[in-house]
């Protein structure tokens with residue numbers, strides 16, 4: 001493969017894995033490489049994300065399966081993509097996986113991540129309605145993707161409806177208060193348990209807002225993590 005080979009992203013786009021960025025491994029900062037355990041012959045990192053609703057639509061059409069249906073679908077789709085488009089190439093998928101990888105840091109290098117009061121990255125096109133689905137390390141030799149030139153929609157958003165909408169006032173102090181957010185999500189009949197009112201108030205990319213079932217699915221998962229955290233740690237949500 002030469003550097004001129006076009007990146008065959010159409011299959012991924014169609015599957016809802018519609019954000020892709022190719023990095024040469026030797027262009028990445030040492031701190032990022034340290035988490036990747038790069039092996040001889042590996043040349044590139046392909047960051048794969050989803051933006052908007054298509055991933056969930058395709059997942060529904062394929063059937064939800066496994067303990068983490070979105071991760072399972074993403075991994076399965078990437079394996080199919082390599083088999084179909086890049087059969088002569090070696091690859092591995094460190095994320096989803098056991099070892100932590102700083103996905104927002106990679107997103108910042110790709111130009112996808114703009115910081116927001118919510119701590120979820122936003123960008124002008126997708127708003128906060130995107131996430132990182134896979135990190136692939138491969139022996140490919142595509143032209144590296146140019147850094148996406150984005151801007152922060154938060155910079156000019158005044159008054160910021162996310163800050164005033166949050167019933168837990170978790171965004172009010174100029175720094176996201178995860179403890180206040182978590183506490184409010186855990187109270188009985190919390191309006192924040194299965195979705196984030198502040199995120200839904202954000203005007204950026206609102207046409208890409210996930211459908212209600214996807215929001216319930218994802219927030220149900222993070223709520224379970226928060227429940228588990230406070231069930232096993234000797235602390236209260238107010239003081240961590």
Ligand code: B12
Nearest residue numbers: 101102103104105119120121130131132181218219222225
């Ligand atoms: C741990 C974690 C959580 C913890 C937060 C604990 C914490 N203090 O970070 C919990 C379980 C609460 C959580 C929840 C959610 N998370 Co989360 N989470 C992660 C995870 C696995 C690691 C983040 C981390 O600690 N990195 C280590 C530090 C050293 O890395 P860092 O880049 O320097 O730190 C960044 C993050 O920590 C972030 N951050 C700090 N505090 C908080 C708090 C929250 C709530 C979030 C979301 C991020 C965040 O900001 C830092 C600077 O960019 C990442 C995936 C990853 N591997 O990166 C996803 C990630 C940050 N989460 C994500 C999402 C979408 C969510 C949820 C909205 C999911 C959902 N639908 O419920 C919720 C947020 C709702 C809420 N308020 O509870 C996305 C954000 C996508 C984006 N557009 O940026 C990520 C990148 C996962 C992904 N696959 O895309 N999350």
